[in-house]
Structures are given as C-alpha cells and as structure tokens.
Amino acid sequence: MIETFQQALPHGIELSCRAAGERGRPVLMFLHGFPEAAFIWDDVLEHFAARGFRCVAPNLRGYERSSQPAEVAAYRAKELAKDIAALIAIEGAPLEMLVAHDWGGAVAWMVANAMPQLTKRLAIVNSPHPGTFLRELKGNPRQQEASAYMNFLIRPDAEALLREDGYRRLFEFFTRFGGAQWLTEELRRNYREVWDLSLTGGCNYYRASPLRPPRPGDPGAAAIDLPRSMFTVDIPTLVLWAMEDAALPPELVDGLEDYVSRLTLEKVPGATHWIVHERPGFVMERLSAFLERGPA
Numbered sequence: 001m002i003e004t005f006q007q008a009l010p011h012g013i014e015l016s017c018r019a020a021g022e023r024g025r026p027v028l029m030f031l032h033g034f035p036e037a038a039f040i041w042d043d044v045l046e047h048f049a050a051r052g053f054r055c056v057a058p059n060l061r062g063y064e065r066s067s068q069p070a071e072v073a074a075y076r077a078k079e080l081a082k083d084i085a086a087l088i089a090i091e092g093a094p095l096e097m098l099v100a101h102d103w104g105g106a107v108a109w110m111v112a113n114a115m116p117q118l119t120k121r122l123a124i125v126n127s128p129h130p131g132t133f134l135r136e137l138k139g140n141p142r143q144q145e146a147s148a149y150m151n152f153l154i155r156p157d158a159e160a161l162l163r164e165d166g167y168r169r170l171f172e173f174f175t176r177f178g179g180a181q182w183l184t185e186e187l188r189r190n191y192r193e194v195w196d197l198s199l200t201g202g203c204n205y206y207r208a209s210p211l212r213p214p215r216p217g218d219p220g221a222a223a224i225d226l227p228r229s230m231f232t233v234d235i236p237t238l239v240l241w242a243m244e245d246a247a248l249p250p251e252l253v254d255g256l257e258d259y260v261s262r263l264t265l266e267k268v269p270g271a272t273h274w275i276v277h278e279r280p281g282f283v284m285e286r287l288s289a290f291l292e293r294g295p296a
C-alpha cells in the first residue's frame with residue numbers, strides 16, 4: 001500500500017512523498033523527471049516493499065504539493081540536491097540505492113558526485129550524465145536539435161501554452177514518439193491533477209539551468225566550462241538506456257566510463273524515454289539484479 005506524507009526539511013523546504021514499506025528497513029529512493037511526478041514509481045515502490053525494502057519517492061521541489069519557491073535560482077541543481085540529501089538523512093543514510101529518471105537523474109548524478117556517502121549504489125534511467133550532456137550540447141547538432149524543446153520551456157509564457165487544449169503539448173511529450181499505448185485514462189487523470197497544481201516549478205528547472213542548446217543571444221551550454229571533478233562518480237552505478245529516446249540520443253552514453261569508474265551500462269533497444277511506463281517489469285528486474293550483485 002502506498003502512503004503519502006509531507007516531509008519538512010531542515011532548510012525550510014517541504015517535499016510531498018509517496019512511500020511503501022516499513023521504516024527501519026533498508027531504503028531505496030526514487031526520483032522522477034519532467035513532466036512527471038512521484039506517482040510514476042508506485043508499482044516499483046510496492047514491488048520492492050514486498051521484498052523487504054522501505055521505498056520512498058518524493059515529488060521534487062516545485063512539483064505537486066512540494067514547496068514551490070518563486071525565485072528561479074531556487075531550482076538550481078545544487079538546491080535540488082540539498083533537498084534529496086536532507087531527505088536521505090531523515091530516511092536513514094546510506095541508501096541501498098538511489099534510482100532516478102530524467103531530471104531526477106540530474107539531481108542524482110550531483111548527489112553521487114558530491115555526497116557519495118549517502119548511497120551505496122546509483123541507478124540511472126535515461127538521464128544524461130552532465131559531462132557527456134555538456135559535450136553533446138556544445139558540439140553535436142543532433143543533440144542540439146533534440147534538446148530544442150528546452151528553449152520553449154524557458155519562455156515566460158510556457159505555462160500558459162502548456163495548459164492550452166487540455167495540456168495537449170504536455171501529452172504530446174508522451175505520444176509524439178511511439179504512440180504511448182501505456183497512457184491510460186487513469187494516468188491521464190493523474191497527470192492532469194499534478195499539472196493543475198504545478199507547472200511553473202517544472203519549467204523553472206529549465207530556466208535555472210544553462211545546460212541547453214545555444215541560440216541567438218543565449219550561448220547556453222557553449223558558455224560553460226566546468227572542472228572534471230564535478231562529473232566523476234565512484235560508487236557502483238547502473239545506467240539503463242532506452243535507445244529510441246528522441247530527446248536523448250545514444251551518443252550520450254559514449255565515453256560514460258571516463259566519468260563513472262564502476263559502471264554497468266545496459267542499452268535497451270526498442271524502448272523510448274518513457275521506459276518506466278513502457279517496460280516496468282523489465283526495469284524492476286534489472287534494478288533487482290543490480291541490487292543482488294552487491295556493492296562490489
């Protein structure tokens with residue numbers, strides 16, 4: 001059974017959370033992306049709770065009933081990572097595994113780099129590593145074109161446009177590539193309820209980040225030069241990469257081993273960015289196998 005609760009953090013942020021499994025068990029934490037919310041992990045939470053874990057999925061800052069600061073700067077990656085670090089401390093660090101998709105992965109990569117003591121393992125599902133993403137945004141026209149939607153989401157009228165026609169543009173994020181047969185009426189209702197509560201927070205993630213394609217008057221990623229030390233990850237890491245992701249082409253996993261010293265990379269042909277919805281059983285099986293391998 002899924003429980004929901006509001007968790008106050010020491011620095012004044014509240015996260016609305018979904019969880020399964022008793023407190024005191026080994027903890028798994030799951031981070032969602034855009035334009036989603038914590039509910040996407042419900043089946044996964046129940047699956048692993050039945051196997052003896054405490055499973056927690058927060059709605060990230062700006063989403064659903066979590067705190068929604070007004071300032072764009074409040075959505076920088078370091079602020080988002082602070083939220084997750086505080087939540088992990090409350091739930092009981094170190095985690096057995098931190099699992100993340102899309103924007104949740106951007107936060108998880110930062111946690112694993114800057115605070116590796118907080119989790120024994122990291123599992124990433126189609127979320128680009130910041131080092132390879134920066135490389136591709138700077139020099140690969142294919143990635144620049146695939147990420148052009150980011151420059152739409154930073155527009156001041158983005159929220160109004162996204163709400164038009166019953167959130168038509170947002171549902172097209174799912175349906176444009178592959179048809180999204182998994183998108184049931186119940187899921188549509190769940191998404192509408194979340195979007196009714198929070199769109200500005202999700203758009204502010206893009207507004208706060210310079211990791212976007214360059215355009216006239218905005219150099220975006222072209223102006224960034226960060227030290228390699230900000231990109232390295234030295235804990236056991238599983239990357240599941242759906243190969244038909246239209247927004248995140250396969251080149252993003254090229255050279256990943258240069259940044260992640262204990263990498264397990266599994267490429268998944270025929271799956272898209274929404275693999276958690278498309279193939280939930282497969283995702284759960286691969287996460288289970290990674291857990292069973294231990295921390296070596």
